[in-house]
Amino acid sequence: MADICLEPSDFSPVRDNLHERSRPVQTASQRDQIEHRLHAKGPIYADVRKFEINTALLISDLLAIRLADVHILDPDRPELRIIEGKTGKVRTLPINQGAQAVINRRLNEYPKDVWLFQSQSHRDRQTTPKAITRRAVGRVYAAVGEQITPRVYLGTHFMRKTRGLALHSRGRPIEEICKILNHANTAVTIRCIGLDADTVSCSYDDLVLQIRDDSVCSG
Numbered sequence: 001m002a003d004i005c006l007e008p009s010d011f012s013p014v015r016d017n018l019h020e021r022s023r024p025v026q027t028a029s030q031r032d033q034i035e036h037r038l039h040a041k042g043p044i045y046a047d048v049r050k051f052e053i054n055t056a057l058l059i060s061d062l063l064a065i066r067l068a069d070v071h072i073l074d075p076d077r078p079e080l081r082i083i084e085g086k087t088g089k090v091r092t093l094p095i096n097q098g099a100q101a102v103i104n105r106r107l108n109e110y111p112k113d114v115w116l117f118q119s120q121s122h123r124d125r126q127t128t129p130k131a132i133t134r135r136a137v138g139r140v141y142a143a144v145g146e147q148i149t150p151r152v153y154l155g156t157h158f159m160r161k162t163r164g165l166a167l168h169s170r171g172r173p174i175e176e177i178c179k180i181l182n183h184a185n186t187a188v189t190i191r192c193i194g195l196d197a198d199t200v201s202c203s204y205d206d207l208v209l210q211i212r213d214d215s216v217c218s219g
Contacts, residue, residue: 029149030150030152033147034144034154035049037144037147038144041140042120044117047105048063048132048137050099051102051103051117052160053098053160053162053163054096054098054102055095055096055099056160056180056181057082057093057160058085058160058182059134059137060085060134063115063117063133065080065115066115066116067107067110067111067115067116069082069116070103070107071107073095073100073103078100079094080092080095081093084182091182103116113129115131118130119131119132134156137156141154141155142154142155160181160192161193164177164189164192164193165193167180174186174190177193
């Protein structure tokens with residue numbers, strides 16, 4: 001899976017049907033502010049954001065990854081096997097360079113941790129190792145969204161939606177994005193990334209593939 005470099009144009013002001021109060025990130029300045037403020041809250045939150053946007057994993061599945069899971073990745077073809085919390089199914093996930101950079105950094109900085117995104121709070125270090133919680137990530141995301149200019153709503157699914165929207169902006173079919181985001185159907189994907197049916201229909205009209213008659217098999 002190729003890395004996606006997000007540009008300002010990827011954050012078009014579409015309507016977010018899942019979060020009515022959200023205001024999509026539209027500028028490079030907002031994106032830079034988010035990155036800076038997440039680092040200020042704690043590098044782990046910036047790492048979660050980068051890993052989430054590069055894998056499109058559900059936050060609950062992302063936080064369930066152990067260091068042991070990423071120690072065994074094939075360097076020539078890194079793929080992560082996870083058990084989805086929502087379905088209980090095993091899924092093989094290609095790891096791109098952006099996600100691999102996060103893995104390498106956390107392996108180097110926290111080689112004795114149990115979880116890829118392990119809580120480093122003093123209280124948690126005195127007990128059984130724990131991953132940071134979805135609630136903690138959600139609180140930090142929401143706080144950061146309120147601090148940047150102009151403000152945006154950042155939820156725990158925001159990075160998945162961002163990747164889906166970026167893929168759509170690159171011309172990827174909605175069916176492919178549906179599979180990447182592991183949605184049950186394309187209607188869920190359309191709602192997730194803030195598209196409507198007319199927008200999707202126009203994407204088919206805009207790209208017409210020409211096929212020579214003699215290339216079609218007959219009989």
